[in-house]
Amino acid sequence: MAIVRPFRCIRPAKEFAGRIAALPYDVYSRSEAKQEVEREPLSFLRIDRAETNFDDDVDTYDERVYKKAKELLENMIKDGYFITDNDECYYVYELVMDGRAQTGLVACASIDDYLNNVIKKHENTREDKEIDRIKHVDICNAQTGPIFLAYRSQQTINEIIDKVKKEEPLYYFTSTDGIGHHVWRIADGEKINVIQKCFDGIREIYIADGHHRAASAVKVGLKRRGDNPGYTGNEEFNFFLSVLFPHDQLMILPYNRTVADLNGYTEEEFLKKVEVNFVVTKLGKEPYTPKEKGEIGMLLNGYWYSLKAKDIIRCSNDPVKSLDVSILQDYLLEPVLGIKDPRRDKRIDFIGGIRGLKELERRTSKDMKVAFSMYPTSIEELFAVSDAGKLMPPKSTWFEPKLRSGLFIHALS
Template sequence: MANIRPFQCIRPNETVAGRVAALPYDVYNREEAKAEVEKEPLSFLKIDRAETQFDDSVDIYDNRVYQKAKDLLEENIAEGIFIDDTQVCYFIYELIMKGRSQTGLVACASIDDYLNKVIKEHEKTREDKELDRIRHVDTCNAQTGPIFLAYRSNSKINAVIDEVKKTKPLYSFTALDGIVHNVWRVADLDKIGVIQKEFSAINNIYIADGHHRAASAVKVGLKRRDACKGYNGTEEFNYFLSVLFPEDQLMILPYNRVVKDLNGLNSKEFLDKVSENFLVEEPGNEAWGPENKGSFGMYLKDKWYKLTMKKVISNNDPVESLDVSILQNYLLTPILGIGDPRTDKRIDFIGGIRGLEELEKRVKEDMAVAFSMYPTEINELFAVSDAGKLMPPKSTWFEPKLRSGLFIHRI
């Protein structure tokens, strides 16, 4: 039973929403973030990454950085850049990329659902990354970046969303990267009631992206419970900002791999070893990406190869049957010596949004071999989470990315 509730939102003034909306804080390094803020002074990145307001001598984890984020948020509210919306409601958030639409519900999810595994994880989190967002949320007294959640499609929720989408949007803008963003408010009490009731009958919700933000929000909530012994569970710190998408709306792109060397092998020795577990074919001169599970593209010495796994992998283990696991277990580890892909500096990961050309470029510049992957499917992610297991690192690349700054949840 999922507790997904409407909330009182802090949101941008309609006239500046497109300028405020920013990609997630963790897609930029410090230099890139500073350049983005210089290019667009209203970008929410200046709050999400407030070190952009200091010179590089100030550490990104300095207390002044988090205080600056809080000050900027409050200043923007006072100046009318952000509106403190007094109405408790849901929002509908549509993103359109290259003509393909995906629509989610903006709401608040319960930290108890996270703790009780109604909201399921599939990824490990790192303490240092958690600590940064804990301090940001705690100091700002607000959750500024939504967690990307997925659930199995529900016809009644879909019907409400489809009906609201027929009305005029609250926001509608096209970002510089070409992604269209449309937002509607759901304030009608009957519609709110239907959505809340239907989610209360859903047993499992899944974190698609934003594990660190989710873990941080939960830890801030628990900290505030400790400080507020008389809490009753309705306080805002018991909930975290989310956008929930039905699984049939989502697009997962491949997360490709590049490796720096051939582990002491020459090209022929490497291909001979690969052919022990994979059928190796030359598909032609064009860049090649897999069209189905169990096959992989490989770029080596200016040539593309098609690899097809010879052995049938049992589906009994939802992790071992993933293509990312097959490549890791039958090629990257035994042949190329990549033990832990989380820590091995010889491997790098390329999001599918960057195309196969990026794999060729990296091999020509600083890598020895590249692998193009078939994208992990959302039902595979669900199966791993349902089994209480973790996905291998860099298994999924979701596009388009949710923008930060459109919805803020005060705690």
């Protein structure tokens, strides 16, 4: 059973919501974050990436950066840019991209559910990235970026959310990237109780995006438990800010790959090596998106190819080995191109599907030799890997649209 509870939300005053809401902190480089804050001084990036307030010679992870984030957040609350709701509520958050909507429930999930594997993971985390968010959350005394969770769709929850969406929204704005953001509040006690009981009957929740934020929130909670040995389990630090989406509303885009060279092979030698495990069809110069699972698009020397994995390598029942990104890695990237560790190999780069195939063409004309367009991993595949207690290869999924930071803040005390 999953614990998903309402909370007292710190959120933007209505007139500032569209200006404050910001893409997640980790989609920007330092220079990009600084440019965004210069463009929009109210952007929550000013808090999420507080190094933007310092000269470039101040380290991103300097203690002063986290103290500045706390100061900025407290000042924006004091100055009325943020308000705090009096009651514990759920919130409904709808994002609309290209006419397609996905709607999630904003709530707090339990760190115990994370520790007990009710909340399932599919990705490893890096300690350096965790430490950054641990310091940010602990010093700010607040979680400012929600974790993107998924659950198997429940009709009762869907019906309640559909009714709430017919009410007047708290926020209704379009961000500069064209994404619509609509927010409603659920304050009715009966609706809250029904939603909580529905989640009581859900045995698995999945991290779709935000593994580092989740791990950091949990470690801050455990630290505070250690500092407060008489804790009851109901304190806010026992929970972390989340947006939970039913699985049938989510869209996963592919995570494409580019490689800098052919590992010493000529083009002809390389294609012969690829043909050992794939049926290779030369298509032409029009960008090519794979049409089905088991097919990979390849761009080489200005021409697109279809690579269809042969049956002998598609028959695995292992939920990780059967992923298209695993097939590419295990039967082409490693044995042919010599990329044994895609996390560390400098010859490979990963291109989020939102950037399109034109980006693959640009990179192969600039600094890369070959590119691969992937068929997207499905949410069912993500669930299967997580249920098996396994991990996906790096850069297996790209979720769009991205949740905004700064719309919902969860104070830890």
